[in-house]
Amino acid sequence: MSNSSDATAVRLEEVRKTYHTGEVEVHAVRGVSIEIGQGEFVALMGSSGSGKSTLMNILGCLDRPTAGRYFLDGEDVSSLSRDELADVRNRKLGFVFQSFNLLSRTSALENVELPLLYSEIALTSAQLREKAEQVLASVGLEGRGDHTPSQLSGGQQQRVAIARALINDPEVILADEPTGNLDSRTSVEVMEIFQTLNEKGITIIMVTHEQDIASYARRNIVMRDGLVCDDIVVQNRFNATAELEKKTAAEALEAAV
Amino acid sequence: MIPKNFTRRLRLLSTFKIAARALRRNKLRSALTALGIIIGVGAVIAMVSIGNGAKAQVEAQIAGLGENIILIFSGSTTASGIRTGWGGAGTLKIEDAEAIRREVPAVTLVSEEVVSTAQVMAGNQNWFTRIYGESADYFDLRQWALADGAPFTDQDVRSANKVCVVGRTTATQIFGSEDVVGQVLRVKNVPFQITGVLTPKGLTSQGTDQDDIVIMPYTSAMKRVLGGGTTLRNINAQVASPGDLAPAQQQIIALLRQRHNIREGRDDDFTVRNQEEIAAAQTATTETMTALLAGVAVISLIVGGIGIMNIMLVSVTERTREIGTRMAVGAHGRDILTQFLIEAISLSAVGGIIGIILGIVSAKVLAAVKNWPSLISPGSIVAAFLVSAAVGVFFGFYPARKAAQLDPIDALRYE
Numbered sequence: 001m002s003n004s005s006d007a008t009a010v011r012l013e014e015v016r017k018t019y020h021t022g023e024v025e026v027h028a029v030r031g032v033s034i035e036i037g038q039g040e041f042v043a044l045m046g047s048s049g050s051g052k053s054t055l056m057n058i059l060g061c062l063d064r065p066t067a068g069r070y071f072l073d074g075e076d077v078s079s080l081s082r083d084e085l086a087d088v089r090n091r092k093l094g095f096v097f098q099s100f101n102l103l104s105r106t107s108a109l110e111n112v113e114l115p116l117l118y119s120e121i122a123l124t125s126a127q128l129r130e131k132a133e134q135v136l137a138s139v140g141l142e143g144r145g146d147h148t149p150s151q152l153s154g155g156q157q158q159r160v161a162i163a164r165a166l167i168n169d170p171e172v173i174l175a176d177e178p179t180g181n182l183d184s185r186t187s188v189e190v191m192e193i194f195q196t197l198n199e200k201g202i203t204i205i206m207v208t209h210e211q212d213i214a215s216y217a218r219r220n221i222v223m224r225d226g227l228v229c230d231d232i233v234v235q236n237r238f239n240a241t242a243e244l245e246k247k248t249a250a251e252a253l254e255a256a257v
Numbered sequence: 258m259i260p261k262n263f264t265r266r267l268r269l270l271s272t273f274k275i276a277a278r279a280l281r282r283n284k285l286r287s288a289l290t291a292l293g294i295i296i297g298v299g300a301v302i303a304m305v306s307i308g309n310g311a312k313a314q315v316e317a318q319i320a321g322l323g324e325n326i327i328l329i330f331s332g333s334t335t336a337s338g339i340r341t342g343w344g345g346a347g348t349l350k351i352e353d354a355e356a357i358r359r360e361v362p363a364v365t366l367v368s369e370e371v372v373s374t375a376q377v378m379a380g381n382q383n384w385f386t387r388i389y390g391e392s393a394d395y396f397d398l399r400q401w402a403l404a405d406g407a408p409f410t411d412q413d414v415r416s417a418n419k420v421c422v423v424g425r426t427t428a429t430q431i432f433g434s435e436d437v438v439g440q441v442l443r444v445k446n447v448p449f450q451i452t453g454v455l456t457p458k459g460l461t462s463q464g465t466d467q468d469d470i471v472i473m474p475y476t477s478a479m480k481r482v483l484g485g486g487t488t489l490r491n492i493n494a495q496v497a498s499p500g501d502l503a504p505a506q507q508q509i510i511a512l513l514r515q516r517h518n519i520r521e522g523r524d525d526d527f528t529v530r531n532q533e534e535i536a537a538a539q540t541a542t543t544e545t546m547t548a549l550l551a552g553v554a555v556i557s558l559i560v561g562g563i564g565i566m567n568i569m570l571v572s573v574t575e576r577t578r579e580i581g582t583r584m585a586v587g588a589h590g591r592d593i594l595t596q597f598l599i600e601a602i603s604l605s606a607v608g609g610i611i612g613i614i615l616g617i618v619s620a621k622v623l624a625a626v627k628n629w630p631s632l633i634s635p636g637s638i639v640a641a642f643l644v645s646a647a648v649g650v651f652f653g654f655y656p657a658r659k660a661a662q663l664d665p666i667d668a669l670r671y672e
Contacts, residue, residue, distance in 0.1 A: 062666050063666060089586065101578060101585075102582075103582070115587055118271070118588045118589075164586070
């Protein structure tokens with residue numbers, strides 16, 4: 001994976017999604033065309049009802065568009081079957097959720113291994129474990145592999161979830177309000193991980209409604225009423241590492257006073 | 258490219274891993290769910306084996322009466338409207354037995370029988386027991402061998418000698434040992450010499466100790482224990498083969514009616530039964546009991562199955578988000594279906610195996626405590642195991658399908 005943004009990771013062409021709830025037709029997404037290159041870090045924003053969640057579901061191959069086409073890594077995935085979509089999710093996507101969605105009473109290692117158990121690649125238990133340990137280490141959780149979610153803090157749980165998203169070497173990481181359940185410092189820590197991963201060339205699409213979180217991304221796409229209303233490159237982008245240092249300094253100062 | 262069926266097999270393999278992990282996560286719930294099946298299968302096996310044991314015991318007892326036996330009881334079941342019970346009215350004479358011996362060619366052995374109870378004594382010990390008066394043919398007729406000594410002889414019967422054979426219980430109660438041949442036993446203050454000790458037969462299905470008995474020549478019993486009298490309680494006759502039972506029975510009836518001067522159209526003053534009729538009645542009783550026990554056990558198995566379905570349904574609801582997560586990271590609906598099915602089947606299969614062990618152990622323990630034979634039939638083990646696995650599939654399928662059909666988006670958002 002290169003850092004150059006020439007290749008396209010995601011391309012949406014006039015994507016629409018209409019729900020039928022009883023008599024009423026709800027046009028959640030009304031013709032969205034966007035292109036996201038490899039190595040981009042996009043924040044998808046918008047108020048509730050703007051269609052950003054629906055668009056995220058389509059991007060995540062959890063839902064199919066009613067009309068329009070969706071190319072993921074050059075492959076048209078807009079009309080795949082349920083099982084084919086599951087395989088695409090397994091091979092090309094990594095999910096990070098607001099509420100982590102880790103399996104309870106299950107060790108961090110086993111949680112991280114989960115996508116590999118549904119993959120076409122067959123690995124032995126030892127290989128699974130080794131790979132999971134590597135990925136856990138890359139998000140700063142060395143030696144915590146045997147902890148269960150209840151033994152980990154919120155930030156640590158989200159790191160386990162990020163490790164789970166990374167284990168299949170996905171094309172795109174989709175994060176749905178990844179900092180929604182975290183305090184501000186932990187949120188920045190998660191952003192630091194995202195920025196580091198992005199530096200390595202991993203494409204990240206993140207839904208958020210917090211402007212300051214969106215400022216860690218390279219590009220912000222804002223939705224309103226089922227349409228893209230704004231698509232901007234982030235000026236004065238936040239650097240998570242620098243922000244963390246500032247916070248640490250501020251806390252030290254507070255402690256001194 | 259890896260062949261498709263190969264990857265599918267690997268996928269099934271990892272689904273097994275996933276299911277095993279899921280079961281391990283909920284150890285208590287898994288154990289409680291399996292418990293329903295454990296009890297169900299255990300009950301089926303224990304009940305069926307006890308039922309079989311009871312049946313075998315009854316059959317053994319009936320066989321213990323001897324083979325091809327016809328029993329002729331004194332008195333009718335309906336004599337002039339007054340029902341006296343078998344052996345109630347003294348209508349059978351010693352001469353009747355002689356006549357059967359002489360005139361019914363199919364009859365090979367005959368034993369005249371009188372029955373009493375008495376306090377028997379030896380030294381400073383005494384014991385209340387049953388006294389049977391029989392002919393010397395009795396031991397062959399009942400196929401009742403002696404553990405020690407010898408039976409009394411035809412000569413003893415003819416002379417009404419003071420000799421007897423005792424059962425093991427009587428021997429140990431009076432003498433404290435089984436080594437009693439040659440000892441003297443006082444029955445109603447008459448000294449009888451013990452010529453032999455019977456092999457033990459154990460309890461009847463009604464709980465009577467068959468070894469608590471003294472057997473002596475019927476002549477001696479009539480003269481010295483019953484204090485005179487010439488009537489018999491019953492006559493035991495044996496024929497050579499089962500085919501002879503019905504004709505011999507008819508001949509005996511005709512002979513006795515003639516001897517007792519019973520006119521055409523009047524009821525018999527005796528009752529004739531053959532062993533097969535008694536066996537059929539007793540076997541039918543135990544079969545009913547076995548069926549009843551098995552029925553109760555099967556119900557508990559079904560309740561166990563419903564328990565599995567209940568737990569699996571609850572667990573599908575409770576694990577909705579987990580299912581959503583699994584689907585998000587690439588699980589097919591079929592993977593989820595297989596996982597839940599494997600969980601259900603594993604629970605019921607493991608429950609089945611433990612249940613089989615428990616069933617065998619409890620059947621053995623019950624048999625030992627109650628002194629029943631326990632017959633563990635391999636058929637009931639195989640059937641119980643298959644049923645428990647089938648229960649897993651049957652009751653696991655609905656919740657599994659429900660889980661597999663969840664929409665990943667809804668499942669992920671489920672609170």
